[in-house]
Amino acid sequence: MASTYSSDLKLELMATGENAGTWGTKTNTNLELVQQAIAGFESITLSSGSTTALVMSNASISTARNMVIKFATITLSGATTVTIPDSIEKFYIFDCRLITNPTNLTIKTASGTGFTTDASKIYAAYADGTNLNEVSLDTLGGTIGTVSIADDAVTSAKIADDAVVSAAIADNAVTADKLQRKFTISTSSPSGGSDGDIWFKYS
Numbered sequence: 001m002a003s004t005y006s007s008d009l010k011l012e013l014m015a016t017g018e019n020a021g022t023w024g025t026k027t028n029t030n031l032e033l034v035q036q037a038i039a040g041f042e043s044i045t046l047s048s049g050s051t052t053a054l055v056m057s058n059a060s061i062s063t064a065r066n067m068v069i070k071f072a073t074i075t076l077s078g079a080t081t082v083t084i085p086d087s088i089e090k091f092y093i094f095d096c097r098l099i100t101n102p103t104n105l106t107i108k109t110a111s112g113t114g115f116t117t118d119a120s121k122i123y124a125a126y127a128d129g130t131n132l133n134e135v136s137l138d139t140l141g142g143t144i145g146t147v148s149i150a151d152d153a154v155t156s157a158k159i160a161d162d163a164v165v166s167a168a169i170a171d172n173a174v175t176a177d178k179l180q181r182k183f184t185i186s187t188s189s190p191s192g193g194s195d196g197d198i199w200f201k202y203s
Contacts, residue, residue, distance in 0.1 A: 005058045012059040040066035049078035070095035076104035083110045
């Protein structure tokens with residue numbers, strides 16, 4: 001019986017009695033292919049307005065086997081597609097930070113569906129053997145806990161001019177007992193007072 005190849009990573013599955021004297025070499029090749037699937041990185045150059053097909057070849061280093069695929073600097077002026085092969089199950093990270101006009105890019109399986117990138121960012125996705133599914137924040141479960149801000153973490157230097165306006169503060173949300181009291185001393189009289197006296201102004 002001759003060797004066969006695994007359905008997802010195309011590793012060589014050697015039959016008993018086959019490949020005499022070459023098992024060591026073929027096993028090392030398989031280990032390199034597993035390494036590529038777990039930690040592989042490759043930069044791919046796209047062609048604007050066309051389809052780039054990533055491949056998964058039997059028992060050899062291949063573009064579609066990489067865990068991380070980064071797209072080289074390019075401006076996409078028209079609809080552009082990247083495909084991964086059908087019938088494989090695998091997790092991917094796609095780095096699209098160097099792409100201009102990312103909304104023109106669709107990443108999918110050759111015969112199935114995928115997703116269109118909406119920003120020049122990094123995307124996670126998994127192939128289920130039929131389609132490529134984006135893993136986005138709005139698909140994740142769980143809740144976000146209460147955020148804690150350290151004492152004195154917010155200062156005037158961190159607040160833009162005119163960032164806080166009366167329209168953004170609810171009625172009665174800020175009261176005197178919630179503010180540090182500040183007094184200033186002045187010898188100029190307010191309306192109805194006499195100059196020369198000491199006046200305390202609360203603010």
